[in-house]
Amino acid sequence: MAEATRRTRTLLTVVALTFLLGSLVLPLPDTAAAAETPRRGGILLAAIGADPPSLDPHQESTFANIQLVAPLYSTLLQFDPLDSSKIIGDAGTEWKTSPDGLTVTVKVRQDIKFHDGSKLTAADVKASYDKLVFPPKGVKSIRKAHFAAVKAIEAPDASTVVFKLKHPSAAFVSNLASPWNVIFPKKYLDKDPNYFKTNVVGSGPFKFKDYTRGATFEGERNPDYFVKGRPYLDGYKFFISPETAVRSAAVRSGRAYIEFRGLPMSEVEAIKRQLGDKVTVQEAPTPGWWAVSFNHKVKPFDDVRVRKALTLAIDRYTMGKVLFPLTGLKNVGGLVRPGTEWAMSQAELEKLPGFGRDMDKNRAEAKKLLAEAGFPNGLKFVMANRNVKLPYQDFAVYFIQEWRKIGVEATNRPLETAAWFDAGRVSRNFETMVDPHVDFMDEPDLTLVDFISTSPLTNWSQVSDPQLDDLYDRQSRTLDKAERKKLVNEFEKIVFEKAYFAQGLWWVRNIVHWSKVKNWKAAPSHYSNQKLQDVWLAED
DSSP states (O other): OOOOOOOOEEHHHHTOOSOEEEEOOOOOOOHHHHTSOOOOOOEEEEEESOOOSOSOGGGOOSHHHHHHHGGGOOBSEEEETTEEEEEEESSEEEEEEOTTSOEEEEEEOSSOBOTTSOBOOHHHHHHHHHHHHSOOTTOOOTTGGGGTTEEEEEEEETTEEEEEESSOOTTHHHHHTOTTOBOOOHHHHHHOTTGGGTOOOOOSSEEEEEEETTTEEEEEEOTTOSSTTOOOSSEEEEEEOSOHHHHHHHHHHTSOSBOTTOOOHHHHHHHHHHHGGGEEEEEEEEEEEEEEEEOTTSTTTTOHHHHHHHHHTOOHHHHHHHHHHHHSEEEOOOSSOTTSTTOOOHHHHTTSTTOOSOHHHHHHHHHHHHHHTTOTTOOEEEEEEESOIIIIIHHHHHHHHHHHTTTOEEEEEEEOHHHHHHIIIIIOOOSEEEOOEEOSSOOHHHHGGGGOTTOTTTOTTOOOOHHHHHHHHHHHHOOOHHHHHHHHHHHHHHHHHTTSEEEEEEEEEEEEEETTEESOOOOSSTTSSOSOTTOEESOO
16 A cells, blocks of 8 residues: 655654655555555545635635645655654655755655646756745745745756755755645646636646636646555535535535534544444644734734734633634733744743733733723724634624723724735735744744744744844744744744734634544644545445
């Protein structure tokens, strides 16, 4: 079922700067799955909550993109579908980091064909990463800041890619496993670097079949997939609806076998009561939060007193109890996921504005700050939001109700997904905005990037703070974990002390799927483990 495993690596070893060698490891089934014989055939039916702004994963950061197109592409490395703590090969077979940490060399498989029949080589990998790291004019690269350490990318022969770094990077190899960093054929990028916003030519386990905006997206088996015997499925088909009730009904009726992003706990429990053992529930604490961003270029949100008042007004501890059954939003935390190695302690967190538990004291301070800022009778503003109900709309309702307690009137303004992204990234046409941050792994380089001035596509609030820029750079470079945690926590304290945004809650996904869907394990992030190459159906 899987090729021989020569070596695997954990994320911890990835950051080491001693000579590192990885090699191609294909996923192994867990014990339960191994007891069953995979069945070939069938179409995996799924539900999804939105259309993507475009089809190019390099230029997008929404589940609405990656869940649809991930099965169509290969990446250089990937996270093990059945153990997300491991990095394994995909198009890359071996990788090593030089002793000084300044060169990462990856060997590329020579038996991969794109869906148009052309061969995938190191030149295609270089062209794809050049687009990510050094995007040409007119091309967005959402993750350019993740590769700030890269000085040059070379392809000395068809099977070798070399990344030259300006300085050692703790997260570099992990970023090569990002599901977003798919490999495109160079010849199309040469003609038009935006070609893949509306077209798909990948080398993944499935080929593009059809897309009807607002309705369905379909892929079909790639008979020339380089992993022999895969995929098991004949294809997959997503039904698209922003309405949670519609997606829940689809799962309940069997029109969809799974909703990968997750449903509210109340819906999950109702489906479980109705269908019993016909369905399976997986819970996944997710590296992602929901928050409200302030547009620092718009008054009065350039005033720290106003921003701090708005964050002090929110009772996050009650919010977790109220919103978890409705949305999955549950845990109170800082900028890194609570309980993980980079997170500050609860005692440290509760000293920061908005995290103290005495809400009478917090709201009194909030009213005092508003009065000092010239708003003794409160203020009014519009909060832009995404028109996806889960969890955006319930989250906004909670914030609006909390703000009323200090005399603030906010109006929720739902926008279609593409318009919402445009308002945050491009036009900046908002006063405040519901602004989640979800990563494909727990990694400070990814989490803190929303607050540095060199990453305008992720820094929707337009925060410009040289101290944060410096701390970000220093934590990214250091390989001493204790020192890095200290720098990360210092970064967090500045963000919260200056109330650069209003933190909400960390997300816990609840995924209910038909039990006949086999060999799929929920990764912490709903961006990961979406290639579906190992998934099979016990019956149609």
